[in-house]
Amino acid sequence: DIQLTQSPSILSASVGDRVTITCRASQSVTNWLAWYQQKPGKPPKLLIYKASISETGAPSRFSVSGSGTEFFLTISNLQPEDFAIYYCQQYETFPGTFGRGTKVEVK
Amino acid sequence: QVQLVQSGAEVKKPGASVKISCAASGYTFVSYYMHWVRQAPGQGLEWMGVVNPNGGDTDFAQEFKGRLAMTGDTSTQTVYMDLRSLRSDDTAIYYCARGAYDGSLSHFDHWGQGTLVTVSS
Numbered sequence: 001d002i003q004l005t006q007s008p009s010i011l012s013a014s015v016g017d018r019v020t021i022t023c024r025a026s027q028s029v030t031n032w033l034a035w036y037q038q039k040p041g042k043p044p045k046l047l048i049y050k051a052s053i054s055e056t057g058a059p060s061r062f063s064v065s066g067s068g069t070e071f072f073l074t075i076s077n078l079q080p081e082d083f084a085i086y087y088c089q090q091y092e093t094f095p096g097t098f099g100r101g102t103k104v105e106v107k
Numbered sequence: 108q109v110q111l112v113q114s115g116a117e118v119k120k121p122g123a124s125v126k127i128s129c130a131a132s133g134y135t136f137v138s139y140y141m142h143w144v145r146q147a148p149g150q151g152l153e154w155m156g157v158v159n160p161n162g163g164d165t166d167f168a169q170e171f172k173g174r175l176a177m178t179g180d181t182s183t184q185t186v187y188m189d190l191r192s193l194r195s196d197d198t199a200i201y202y203c204a205r206g207a208y209d210g211s212l213s214h215f216d217h218w219g220q221g222t223l224v225t226v227s228s
Contacts, residue, residue, distance in 0.1 A: 032212070034214035034215075036152075036215075042220075043202050043204075043218035043219065043220060043221055044152065044202075044215075044218060045218070046214060046215060046216050049207065049214040049216075050214075055216065087151065087152055089152070089214060089215075091208075091212040091213055091214055092212070093212075094166075094211055094212060095154055095168045095169070095211070096154045096211070096212055096213070097154065098151055098152040098153070098154070099151070100151045101151050101152075
């Protein structure tokens with residue numbers, strides 16, 4: 001199975017900050033990568049798919065880059081509603097796998 | 108709008124089975140595969156398997172083969188996930204999630220609210 005390693009596991013930040021989460025794959029996933037946001041007690045919510053396509057309704061302050069084995073999710077001008085856990089998911093190779101998550105918490 | 112509504116929380120003893128439902132609405136049920144993803148308490152996400160509501164084809168992660176079943180009922184637009192021989196480490200929230208693409212590999216554009224399954228003697 002493809003392993004996805006997210007870093008950092010916890011990111012402490014303040015409203016207005018710019019933060020970046022990294023997702024590294026154990027082998028290339030080309031651009032078959034998605035990002036999800038999960039808040040406590042809620043299911044994950046799709047933010048980005050196919051590495052760079054924003055889901056309808058995803059705020060423009062979320063941006064992405066990368067391909068192959070290294071991907072980045074950047075949140076610019078962090079808002080209070082952005083404090084959550086973020087997961088990457090690859091769907092290049094069966095079985096689809098998720099990273100262990102990055103918690104963005106209040107500094 | 109697309110809605111996936113799951114059945115309620117379950118408490119099961121080790122060795123028992125659990126069957127969770129996921130009622131879909133707001134889209135053409137047979138046009139999208141439905142996946143199941145679980146999340147152990149405080150842990151990450153784990154893909155379990157997928158069912159094609161149009162025909163019933165399934166595909167499962169290796170670790171669940173032999174004790175996992177998934178079915179779809181087109182008359183009620185509901186999919187079911189049946190996990191047998193439950194163990195304590197099956198305690199988790201189970202989500203149904205709609206696949207945006209056909210097949211076993213996809214991202215998930217809509218999720219159910221989750222069903223907590225607790226396995227305890």
